[in-house]
Amino acid sequence: MEEAAEYARTKEVDGFVAVGGGSAIDTGKAVNLLSCYPAPLLDYVNKPVGRGAPVPGPLKPLIAMPTTAGTGSETTAVAVTHVMAQHVKAGISSRLLRPTLGVVDPLNTLTVPPEVTAAAGADILTHALESYTTRPYNARPKHHPPDRPAYIGANPASDVWCEKAIEYVGRYLRRAVLNGSDLDARVHLALAANYAGIGFGNAGVHIPHAVAYPIAGLVRDYVPAGYRTRHPLIPHGVSVIITAPSAFRFTYPTAPERHLRAAELMGHQVAGLSDAERRQALPQALMALMRDVGIPSGLTAVGYGEPDVAALVEGTLKQPRLLSGAPRAVGVTELDWILRDAMQYW
């Protein structure tokens, strides 16, 4: 990001066009910021990984053209980066980073390989599910408007976007993974990515995204199929959905009806379930989808084991901004439980 910004500073530019997946669009946001207001990247990265300095003022126009259906980055005010020195991913968040325009054309996603389609779709679903279950806006501290965080909690408007995104991923992700040229599926996943982006961009994500940062950051030797890389890499969508069944088991008591509704939107049969079955409905709907689209079966399948739990917990605690969105208090003990529960699902 810093190298690209340095290059941009040597040119006369009116604005930026970001073409690609979330990494490319987030790089566009960071280059826009660092070339308009030069400073080390870490100055702007959220605390405690960076200094959390505010974005000083308006940026140049940024046009975002997603080539995957996943991130929804064209709609959001966040740019995420992998801070190699600290083995952690972290974000810069400011409304001023939001692209001026998003050009969402599902035809750009027709040649996305099945593994990338699956991981990107997992990201959509996790954005929507986390935003749907995050601590609601009216259960959070009040702020003066200028100090209001980008993530304000689940609210009636974000719910609408998230519900539609959950439904579309449940209905179309298997189809797009099995048959990449299924245009109807690609159209609905492109919409779902955008809808979930609008939903999570104002409600906010919580535990699965917080845990995903060290899961991706501490990768040792997992090289995913379908990605043009020989380097170890846990795709973002895999890193977020891999703890989602456990995380939603943990959050279920905070809003049983929402967890059940989400499972129903994914196509899971919920009528006539016993109390114990209702509690498992969303984790089961998630595991069924993960299995069908080829997502790894848990943390052990991407190279982690019980001895890694402490480091993963420590890395997660570096995401207080995301953890504060969890609908119930979450600390070392709870994260330890969630991670151990996510080792192997099937």
Ligand SMILES: [Fe+2]
């Ligand atoms: Fe994400």
